[in-house]
Amino acid sequence: MLFQVRMDVKIPHDLPAEQVAEVLAAEKAYSQELQRQGSWRHIWRIAGQYSNISIFDVADNAELHALLSGLPLFKFMHIEVTALLRHPSAIRENDS
Template identity: 60%
Template sequence: MLFQVRMDVNLPAAMPAAEADAIKLKEKAYSHQLQESGKWRHIWRIAGQYANVSVFDVDSVEELHTLLTGLPLFPFMQIQVTPLCRHPSSIRSTDQ
């Protein structure tokens, strides 16, 4: 199952820089792990914002929820999830 996920991050202004840096390092490691596993298929930064648009390839909505809530930055995110399916006019038969 493919899902488009928009994540907007809003760290508290009062958060110490060292704490923010530590969370960001954990986030990067976790996202790399998910990308290497194929679960986090694509990630794009939204220019000029602390936000991204990603595509996840998971077995269920529950799996997506578990992966997203496992993000170290999850408590500081606004997340929008959109289910995706293959368009009949797509020339890419490998995207399901």
């Protein structure tokens, strides 16, 4: 199943810089591993915001929830999820 996920990050200003650096490094490693595995298909930064739009390809809602809740920044995020279906007028069978 394909899902569009918008993630808006709000790191508290009073979080120590050392802790912020650690969580950001862990977030990058985790997200890049999910991309290598193919479940995190695309990620785009939203210009001017600490936000992204991503496309996930997972088996079901439960798998998506597990991946998202495993994000090191999860507790600092507002997340919106939209399930996606191929449009009947699409000329491609995949997202290439």
